[in-house]
Amino acid sequence: MKKYIYLAASALVFFAFTSCNDELNQLPLSQGTIENFYATPGDFVQARNATYSVAFHGMGTYGYANRVLNLSEVRSDNxxxxxxxxxxxxxxxxxxxxISSNAYVKEAYIxxxxxxxxxxxxxxxxxxxxxxxxxxxxxxxxxxxxxxxLRAFCYFDLIRWFGKVPLMERTMTATEAAKIKRTPVADVYKLIISDLELAIPDLLPAYDAANFGRVTKYGAKSLLGLVYMTRSSxxxxxxxxxxxxxxxxxAYQQLSDIKNSGLYKVGEDYEAIFKVEGNANLENVLTIPYTQSxxxxxxxxxxxxxxxxxxFASVNLSAQGALxxxxxxxxxxxxxxATDKRKIFGIATSYTVETGTYKGSYTLPVFKKYIDPARYGNGREDWGVDFMVTRYTDVLMLMAECTLHGGGGSQxxxxxxxxxxRTRAGVPADAVNITLDQLxxxxxKEFFSEGTRWFDLIRSGKAVAIMNAWKAAEDTEGKIRTIENNSLLYPIPLSEILAVPGLYDQNPGYD
Structure with a gap:
């Protein structure tokens, strides 16, 4: 499946449209170059595609998918x-x-x-x-x-990681940017919600295969629903x-609109959810496409x-970087x-390497949900596997969460x-009076290695207690610090703190 909408973005010369600078006060572009560029409909399309590319694929090595795996999945009790x-x-x-100079933390911000x-x-x-x-x-x-x-998507991502962040609703000169302090989260939310409410009526409900990956009306509603849920927690x-x-x-109303659209369906085969791409996969609500080779x-x-x-060597994919x-x-x-198809498909519990450096048999479990050799390209940076930011099963389970908070629907x-x-997973469908903890x-179990667990812990209101109980049970070598409330946010990157001394305060609890 070709993902056309991002290809033009890759062709853009880096003038004016790309900045690899770390400091926020170096981001504004030269007005002369911008004026020369925005002259045709095609120029606007390229600019839109470039915005998608940075919002979803990031700057350099990491993109949104890498980010949530490193900052959410790795941070969690999974x-x-x-x-x-x-x-x-x-x-x-x-x-x-x-970790204020940590590469993953800096990438999320920059x-x-x-x-x-x-x-x-x-x-x-x-x-x-x-x-x-x-x-x-x-x-x-x-x-x-x-x-x-896309602006709302990025600001929501920022406040979930960092809390207060500078709010910039327009392009700014370096001098202007250097005066913008961290904005209260409630004010950032005003822009996020306004942007989504203004966007949703003008977004199409679906796109053809050539435009798969552009946000739809219901992809935006899934984000707005999650915004309301996060604010509610x-x-x-x-x-x-x-x-x-x-x-x-x-939140329930936004998510219910997705269900009532009739455009989506819970996939009958758990494995197929991660192998069928594009419009053919009716689990796709908001997806980041990738194409290899x-x-x-x-x-x-x-x-x-x-x-x-x-x-990787066991499935004949070597040289992934000595992972x-x-x-x-x-x-x-x-x-x-034992019969749970989610574990059977998504976790390798034993595997054998027949020859080479890693020859031998292994029983160290590893997540493999998204590892598909059939979509491997020309190296570790070139997999053609799409990443689902939100899939339809998630929409339904988020609705259930809203229901248990009194937002609509029934037990x-x-x-x-x-x-x-559970039925799709091949385990007994014996749910009765499900509680929030059980949900x-x-x-x-449903969304492991999809980058949702840390956010679930935050919304539960029990992140600190759950993580400290996990630490006590599993950290036998004492490598993990005791988790506290301040641990639920990441630090503002040190490069931003130092760029304009005194402009930003650091999140509590960080060096």
Missing amino acids: LLATTLASRDWEGINSFYTS SNYNAINKANQLLEKITEKGDQIFTNPADKAAMTAEARF PTNGIDGATLGLNEWDK LPLAVGGNFMVELGYEPY ESKQISAGFLNLFA ADVDAIVNQV FTERR
């Missing part, structure tokens, strides 16, 4: 990712307080602001030139809606993205993040019944959703 060596992910999993900058540029140029450039007003409205969605005693606002009914294509490498070199194992938590593995609806998920456990 993995005991400690190591004797010095690795960036060690500090993430072990809750070090000295890539999102680069994408926000591009979205702001695009919105400004549409306002300035759109009536002259676009002969069809619907094209102008759709492009505006996509830019608003307990504050955890920190200045983060959870505000305790009890807007579960608003094509000129100007964007190949992915997120499936390598949780991999292990001997496992160390990020050990799967024993408590997590023990949640599964019978919750039980039916969980039983549908989160079911989500943990």
